[in-house]
Amino acid sequence: MSEASLAPVRARHPYLLLLPTALVLGVFFIYPVAVALYRSFFAWDLLTDPQFVGTAHYSRLLAQGAVAGLVSRTLAYSLVVVLGAGSLGLLLAVLLNRPGRLYAFVRGSIFSAYIVSWVAVALLWLWILDPDAGVLSRAATGLGLGRIDWLGDPDLALYSLAGVSVWKITGYAMVIFLAGLQDIPKSVLEAAALDGATAWRRFWHVTWPLLRPTTVFVGTTSLIMSFQAFDIVRVMTQGGPIESTTVFVYAIYEQVFMNLRVGRASALTMVFFVFLLVLTAFQLWLWRRFSGRRTMGGS
Amino acid sequence: MRRSWWRVGGKGLLFAAALVWLAPYLWMVSTSFKTLPEIVAAPAYPLPSSLQWGAYEEVFSTIAVGRYLLNTLVMATAIATLQIALALPAGYALAKLRFCGRRAAFLSVLACLIIPAQVTFVPVFTMLGPLGLIDTMAALVLPFAVSAFGTFLVRQAMLAIPDEIIEAARLDGASEFTIVYRVLAPIVQPTLAALFLFSFVFHYSDYFWPLMMTTSDDVRTMPLAVALLREQGTGVRWHIVMAGNVVLSLPILALFAVTQRRIMQAVTARALS
Numbered sequence: 310m311s312e313a314s315l316a317p318v319r320a321r322h323p324y325l326l327l328l329p330t331a332l333v334l335g336v337f338f339i340y341p342v343a344v345a346l347y348r349s350f351f352a353w354d355l356l357t358d359p360q361f362v363g364t365a366h367y368s369r370l371l372a373q374g375a376v377a378g379l380v381s382r383t384l385a386y387s388l389v390v391v392l393g394a395g396s397l398g399l400l401l402a403v404l405l406n407r408p409g410r411l412y413a414f415v416r417g418s419i420f421s422a423y424i425v426s427w428v429a430v431a432l433l434w435l436w437i438l439d440p441d442a443g444v445l446s447r448a449a450t451g452l453g454l455g456r457i458d459w460l461g462d463p464d465l466a467l468y469s470l471a472g473v474s475v476w477k478i479t480g481y482a483m484v485i486f487l488a489g490l491q492d493i494p495k496s497v498l499e500a501a502a503l504d505g506a507t508a509w510r511r512f513w514h515v516t517w518p519l520l521r522p523t524t525v526f527v528g529t530t531s532l533i534m535s536f537q538a539f540d541i542v543r544v545m546t547q548g549g550p551i552e553s554t555t556v557f558v559y560a561i562y563e564q565v566f567m568n569l570r571v572g573r574a575s576a577l578t579m580v581f582f583v584f585l586l587v588l589t590a591f592q593l594w595l596w597r598r599f600s601g602r603r604t605m606g607g608s
Numbered sequence: 609m610r611r612s613w614w615r616v617g618g619k620g621l622l623f624a625a626a627l628v629w630l631a632p633y634l635w636m637v638s639t640s641f642k643t644l645p646e647i648v649a650a651p652a653y654p655l656p657s658s659l660q661w662g663a664y665e666e667v668f669s670t671i672a673v674g675r676y677l678l679n680t681l682v683m684a685t686a687i688a689t690l691q692i693a694l695a696l697p698a699g700y701a702l703a704k705l706r707f708c709g710r711r712a713a714f715l716s717v718l719a720c721l722i723i724p725a726q727v728t729f730v731p732v733f734t735m736l737g738p739l740g741l742i743d744t745m746a747a748l749v750l751p752f753a754v755s756a757f758g759t760f761l762v763r764q765a766m767l768a769i770p771d772e773i774i775e776a777a778r779l780d781g782a783s784e785f786t787i788v789y790r791v792l793a794p795i796v797q798p799t800l801a802a803l804f805l806f807s808f809v810f811h812y813s814d815y816f817w818p819l820m821m822t823t824s825d826d827v828r829t830m831p832l833a834v835a836l837l838r839e840q841g842t843g844v845r846w847h848i849v850m851a852g853n854v855v856l857s858l859p860i861l862a863l864f865a866v867t868q869r870r871i872m873q874a875v876t877a878r879a880l881s
Contacts, residue, residue, distance in 0.1 A: 323707035326697035333754035341731035426813035428831040442651035488876040
């Protein structure tokens with residue numbers, strides 16, 4: 310962190326300049342975490358007075374295996390999304406990293422899915438995956454695969470959602486890989502080509518190692534992004550069938566807005582937050598290990 | 609010989625990618641121009657028999673599209689504007705001024721990066737309820753009036769500005785307020801534009817927060833209204849849902865078409881900072 314160089318005109322100025330930011334972040338980010346922690350020790354249905362229950366919510370969540378189920382579902386979904394979007398994004402970035410209108414158009418089309426609302430994407434794919442009238446289901450039947458109930462089969466639904474999410478965020482991975490590719494000095498690749506390295510060897514021995522910080526960045530950010538998935542579940546499956554797509558955030562939502570259990574939802578929120586902290590620590594550790602430049606605090 | 613095979617394979621993949629990402633959009637538009645009997649008779653037939661606007665008429669008559677769009681635009685614009693207005697002074701103080709607690713303040717901003725709306729919505733909902741703020745524009749805008757990421761980005765941009773510019777402005781008698789908004793803001797303008805666009809697009813499309821914070825039609829936003837198109841009525845009338853989808857996506861795709869490079873820069877800024 311570089312040293313700030315100027316003395317403020319008045320000693321209070323820096324604090325005044327920071328005051329609005331501190332207020333909003335304090336009230337809407339930091340304080341709510343404290344509130345959630347406090348509420349997680351109470352049973353509260355929003356109507357009657359809260360009852361102190363100690364750590365009962367936590368012990369029940371752990372004992373019933375509820376947390377284990379949520380974590381495994383959320384992680385399974387996230388891993389498919391991260392691996393799918395990451396590898397497709399890298400492949401497309403390599404293919405599309407050249408000038409020309411056609412390439413720009415294809416890049417734009419792929420990235421546009423990342424810009425469009427999750428609601429629009431979820432509704433669109435709900436129609437495409439409709440078991441009877443959807444085009445993809447019709448195509449599967451036509452190919453003799455039988456009737457595939459993409460979202461109604463408990464063994465398949467979570468992966469169908471992951472597939473749609475891959476479609477949506479591949480553009481994000483691609484754009485960041487493209488920026489990473491642009492940073493690789495042309496001279497390095499030219500030198501390798503002069504030495505007679507084939508396209509594949511150039512990629513494997515030059516491009517891929519140099520892209521490692523970018524890969525770590527794409528992987529960790531999309532992991533944290535998909536760990537917070539909600540919209541697609543709410544619109545496409547509402548957590549079903551038989552809870553097979555009930556990911557973490559959807560479970561919290563259900564506890565508050567359907568079961569009116571604020572205390573239990575708060576306990577779930579805190580467990581979710583701890584997982585986010587662990588993922589973030591993992592992210593920072595990887596960043597520090599694999600990159601000199603791409604760290605949050607440095608400049 | 610091998611080279612040309614690579615090239616053909618590359619072109620083929622390119623074509624496949626374009627198809628995978630464009631076909632769903634075309635399918636959405638095509639469906640929106642069909643009629644219910646057409647969909648029932650041949651759901652997978654690619655084209656409507658003619659450009660029929662019936663589904664759009666139905667969308668505009670069942671939901672107050674104008675009001676929802678207005679709510680969404682007001683919310684997204686207010687959030688993006690506030691984020692910039694507040695990130696400027698904070699970014700300036702964090703980048704340029706010497707004061708006690710600066711490092712702690714900067715680290716607190718970074719810490720807020722790891723607290724997403726998915727963690728805060730339950731406590732914020734119970735906080736705003738007793739204040740009568742659920743179902744108001746305030747509940748949609750105020751929690752996002754500051755973006756920790758935006759503050760960080762603006763601070764990074766300010767670090768690159770030479771101190772001499774600020775010292776010269778002070779000698780000219782400029783107040784700190786003037787320095788922040790009149791002298792420094794134009795210099796970091798590309799960062800501000802990227803931040804505005806990114807934030808606008810994100811909040812225009814946001815479903816999560818408005819779903820949690822609204823209970824009636826008053827301040828409901830477009831993504832919620834379109835999602836409800838599917839939930840209401842008997843059976844799913846896909847042409848109407850897809851027409852709603854087109855109405856929801858068109859403004860943002862149009863904005864994207866015009867500002868594509870800026871938006872992509874905003875996304876990569878995070879990776880490169």
